Amino acid sequence: MSSPSSCNHKEREGVSEKPVALVTGATSGIGFAIVEILATDHDVIACGRSKAGLERLAAIPHVRPVYLDLTDPASFPPLVAHAPRLDVLVHSAAISERHTLEQGNPAAWQTSFAMNVFAPAELTRIFLPALRATRGQVVFIGSGAGTRAVPGHIIYSATKFALRAMADALRLEEVDNGLRVATVAPGPTATPMNRADRDPLDTDEPHLARGSLSDPKAHAAAVRLVVDAPPDSQVTEITVRPRRL
Template sequence: MAEDPLALVTGASRGIGAAVAQALAPTHRLLLGGRDSDALAEQAGRLPGARPWAVDLADPEALREATAEIDRLEVLVHSAGVAELGTVEQASAQAWRNNLEVNLVAVAELTRLLLPALRAARGHVVVLNSGAGLNARPGWGPYAASKFAARAFADALRAEEEGGGLRVTSVYPGRTDTEMQRAVVAGEGGEYDPERFLRPESVADAVRAAVTASGDAHPTEIVLRPRPAVP
């Protein structure tokens, strides 16, 4: 009996990444990526066929060691990310570097290391982007720049690999009810109302739809926005 396909989901300990792992669990074996090994172990205990994959994506040597064991990978979902905001006047050079290091460089390097495994499976790469990757708002410059760059990365990867059967999907969720969003709203000085935002499960459903699309289809971009409450 053939094994279920293997999916690696980064940022899987909470938020959108955890929701994506739960959405894929019925059909995939899972590697749950993240830095918090205890949280990953707890999450893996709730999902049959899942195991923790604890690694710091910004550590090149640790990343090389962790990916060396993977020789075939059907799905790679990039959900890990940071959001350091600020105006161009206020944001430090380090804030720009931090966003780019996690939201772009780590994504590119992890994908590069796993390309042989993805090619072997004619696999699928999903990049969880953001509405900020389509429209840069005032005060969001460092984060938006990293997400525009992630969009360019996904476009380049798709152009280079599509002929070999690799699918690449960028997902652009609007603001989503996560711990990161709570921190952003606190920084903006606003009152947090989860009803204003997408649910992580809604974003995960979009990822699952892309991953399970029929073989003749290549879902290249998915844009999601919170739906206004209807009185």
């Protein structure tokens, strides 16, 4: 397992010609599924904080797990040593906490914006030279809450609206540099974050078979569609919903 300060990328020197992808939030849920689908033909740098998740990622061919704390922007610049070339940057990490406006406070707003907006903004900024060099792709994993605000999730909804605005502005700013920028917006999905975020008064246990939750692999397939767009085109936004929503 790697750390930003102990990069060893000899395996890339003159050996692999595969495109390189970096995925945050890679240790579980949607991020893990994205790593799996991209690793079929990319060298993937899979970032996260869970030791168990990073160990599971290490078993996937063409995946290099890297510990990364997105709440610590000072740790971002050394990460560039892991990816002197970068073709695809996927921002999958996020936090979701229940707050009404009345319940929220400055600390709660700061925590959510730091993870869901500020971290992907800064990580993208740091990797812009590498992405411009490959005319690469940036994919932001948004949310349905970023197109229609969810009551009781006011802070999370605000962060996802901000993330979508950032993606749209970045696409226009970088058009002359050849970057492609997309937002993939999942609806309710069977992930650890969604299970932890369930209303404690909700005793119903939804099942994938009922179509009330999407499998994380459905969103990974959407990212794959974005990445595989032909060079003369780009997919700018995809919304994925469970069949019953």
